[in-house]
Amino acid sequence: MSSTQQQVDHGVTIEAGLETVFELVADVARWPQFHLSAVHAEVLHTNEKGDLIQYWSLVGDSAVRTWRTVRRTDRPGGRITFAYVEADPPATEIRGEWVFTELAQDRTRVELRHHVSAPAGADLRPLLDRIDQDAKEHLDTLRDAAQRRAELDELVLSFTDPLFVAGSIEDAYDYLYRADLWPERIPHVVGLAMTEEVPNVQFFDMDTKGPDGSTHTVRSVRICLPPNLIVYKQISLPALLDAHTGHWRFTQTPEGVIAEARHTSTLKPSALSLLGAGTTVGGARRYLRRLLSANSMSNLRLAKAFAEERADDLP
Structure with missing residues (x-):
């Protein structure tokens, strides 16, 4: 031919x-x-x-x-x-x-x-x-x-928060995979509309409430690779950011599961004033680390409680 x-x-x-x-x-x-x-x-x-x-x-x-x-x-x-x-x-x-x-x-x-x-x-x-x-x-x-490598080295914030879970990897994974249930499970999530037309590929629009009571809407895509990894990328972003990606990773150990939340965010230099006049990149990084870490650790603790409630009692 x-x-x-x-x-x-x-x-x-x-x-x-x-x-x-x-x-x-x-x-x-x-x-x-x-x-x-x-x-x-x-x-x-x-x-x-x-x-x-x-x-x-x-x-x-x-x-x-x-x-x-x-x-x-x-x-x-x-x-x-x-x-x-x-x-x-x-x-x-x-x-x-x-x-x-x-x-x-x-x-x-x-x-x-x-x-x-x-x-x-x-x-x-x-x-x-x-x-x-x-x-x-x-x-x-x-x-x-x-x-822009030198500038991005300063603007990109990346960190990982781990938590031990004395339960099954399937239960820990499932809690964070079921994003459609987050509004009833996770306090700072006040609304979420999700589609999963292709198995393990999720799109959702999520409304979250900030520490000051304000509500923010973001659209995200997630690639779910059970039972070890859920990767996400925000498609529409908060005003402070130029990019936000991350994952939930679940690692089996002899004693249980290490669940971790990872965030990688790129600050938008022109938006720093949203945090107050004179806000520096360093100040914005500290604010963002506190906010993202607090939210993700809260989610991990809820996943931990969910999985451990379902774990078999030790002999």
Whole structure:
């Protein structure tokens, strides 16, 4: 059967060092914090063929697509290659590469290339248009994150709060998975409308009450990977933030479960005055850490109580 080949090339010059730029691409777990459509990415396993990575990405604000690639990273050669495990129809193969070239000490050229194969006569226009748009958005995000690295190091707040649960991992997970029940279970959640059209992919609009009595509405997407992980990303954000991602992770131990809440938030510099005139980034970080930690620890304690009430009594 005859086939057709298409190549889609994009490039950008970034005012940042090669190692900084390379690392931002290689560390796929960080993409959701800086790239608008990225929800979650994780390395499933690594062997001599490379890294098997699964990605989840937003389509609009109410759907998620997921795919897997095999990636090989060549740091000395300044290259990252990838190939889709299953190509999106009508393509029969999608592969590509990131190529990094140092132009000067703090100037890097990045090329992103996609190679698409399909049966002769296949209409590749919708797929190529999507690849074109995604590539442009990724490169724009990469340039912004790399060139603002020093500023973002100050604006991004990331922390994890753990709690031991003397109960089953399934019960602890289920309490936080059932977000549709949060308004009746969690005091600071006053309303929540959730959809789960695809199993374990949740979208919800949540109304929460702040310490001052004010109500805030945010829209989030969650990827649920039972019974160990629930990853979330806020799609619509509080006025103070440019990004907010995180997870609930559940780790089995011989004695019970370690449940943890993780938050990664990017402060919006122009909104600091919402916390009062003269508020500094440091002051906003302290405020945000107190607020987010208080809420998530409250949720973890409720999940702990739920799971421990259902735990079998010790002999």
